[in-house]
Amino acid sequence: MLTATDFDYVRRLVLERSAILLEPGKEYLVELRLKPIVRMRGLRDLGELVQLLRTDVSGSLQREVVEAMTTNETSFFRDVHPFETLRQSVLPELLRNRAAERVLNIWCGAASSGQEVYSIAMTLREHFPELAHWRVSIVATDLSREMILRCREARYSQLEINRGLPANLLIKYFERADMDWRIREDVRRMIDFREMNLAGNWAGLPVCDLVFLRNVLIYFDDATKRQILGKVRGLMRPGGYLFLGSSETTLNLDSRFEQVKFDRTLCYRVRA
């Protein structure tokens, strides 16, 4: 069992390092996520783990704990419709509007284990062959080092493949890796993976035509959401699109974004 003081210590640490809110009532979640670390490190209990955290000079245990508190749920072509919108409406429009300079910059800001950004990359490969003659940059970032390593590895279990990846894309863009599947190297090379805290410094991101920031704002308080959306705005090229998760919105947070409805997907664009 986690004492109230230990919960408060973990809550503050996670907030400070990731902006993820752990409200009262989330004690069970902290226990669930931290118990494997207690086991792996051969510690007595959660109390001993928190004691070590308090004196963790190297910061490696603190990082491990913060990463353990992230939720990395994702899948290929998650929610389907945003990717249909991307293919049928958003990318054709961007390709028309950027035809003169032939530059397209994409950022996926909460990449988790990579399925989302690889879904984008496969969409580009599969449906927009003309982009072979463009300068296309795809950057994918996540707070979690472990997730970024997984993204680079691009190795997925059959179970993960079964969650949303069409068979034709599996055949075309993956190769066998023992019992798993691995994305082909030429697709892996399309993406620049980096560790990055959305609540920290965003140095080095390009000006973007397309930003995917899906299913991550839900973990933050409104002030952090506002701050992040403001920074996203500053990063977007005129006419660029922001994709959020289906339960996320810019409404009441940032009035400089306008909603654009495509069939069954809401996207966001900076007002002209």
Ligand SMILES: C[S@@+](CC[C@H](N)C(=O)[O-])C[C@H]1O[C@@H](n2cnc3c(N)ncnc32)[C@H](O)[C@@H]1O
């Ligand atoms: C639920 S996943 C969403 C993955 C993907 N975007 C999707 O919609 O399928 C949330 C991801 O956000 C990341 N995350 C949480 N807080 C973050 C922060 N402060 N900075 C960057 N990434 C963060 C987590 O590590 C996790 O991989």
